[in-house]
Amino acid sequence: MRTRWLRWLLVPLLVVPVGWLLFTGLGHDPRLIPSPLVGKPMPAFAGTTLAGGQFSSAELAGKPAIVNFWASYCIPSCVDEHPVLLDLAARHVGELQMVGVLxxxxxxxxxxxxxxxxxxxxxxxxxxxxxxSIDYGVTGPPETFFVNSQGIVVARHVGPLTAAVVAEELAALGIEP
Incomplete structure (x- = not known):
């Protein structure tokens, strides 16, 4: 009898807190979680590019940059943002550097x-x-980091870029959209 009473007492004491943690934790939008990189130097990286060459983040020094994390399986989000990135690169040749990271x-x-x-x-x-991806704390593609000319991360955007997001973040970099 005592075990039965104890079981009825312990089950709610365990289930309710676990349920509450799951409910409140799963309700948070990951796009609203701030990046610890904002305001800090961007993590350095280097490696082989899709074209077969070598690339180092040191090549981004001196100009504002966009570091865009993407993947071919990231549909429709990466497909939706791709024209925005193409337009951005075409309009800001020479004043903005871009690098994609798979x-x-x-x-x-x-x-x-x-x-x-x-x-x-x-x-x-x-x-x-x-x-x-790990160094930048990427949770999944697409995710984009905006870096100023001093190499400091000024913003992170989770999800597909839109013209409105790009305009806002470029203004933070001191670039006319």
């Missing part, structure tokens, strides 16, 4: 994506071991 993707998948949705003028890092 997130858990294959070379063939990335090449097929670019062949279908539009080739890009900026380097795309393969990131085969996922280290760059």
């Amino acid at each position: 997130v858990n993707d294959t070379t063939d998948g990335a090449r097929a994506f670019l062949a279908r949705y539009g080739q890009v003028s900026w380097p795309n890092l393969l990131n085969a071991d996922g280290g760059v």
